[in-house]
Amino acid sequence: MPMSAHQIESLLREAFPDAEIQVGGQDGVHMSAMVVDESFRGKNRVQQQRAVYAALKGKMDGPAGELHALALTTKVPE
Numbered sequence: 001m002p003m004s005a006h007q008i009e010s011l012l013r014e015a016f017p018d019a020e021i022q023v024g025g026q027d028g029v030h031m032s033a034m035v036v037d038e039s040f041r042g043k044n045r046v047q048q049q050r051a052v053y054a055a056l057k058g059k060m061d062g063p064a065g066e067l068h069a070l071a072l073t074t075k076v077p078e
Contacts, residue, residue, distance in 0.1 A: 018037065018038065019036055029068040036077055
């Protein structure tokens with residue numbers, strides 16, 4: 001079952017409560033997200049993106065494949 005932008009944002013908000021989060025996409029399978037959070041400071045892009053994927057709690061790799069693709073941008077606040 002595809003995921004709505006709201007569902008994705010809710011999962012991200014649990015892990016990054018103070019982050020600026022924007023989720024886009026229309027089909028629930030191919031989505032985009034931008035997460036700007038202080039917790040990314042000092043981490044490389046791979047570490048930042050792993051933290052986001054962990055927040056999605058297996059929804060990308062799960063048996064139902066709820067989220068097939070996520071164009072992901074992570075940043076540290078300026």
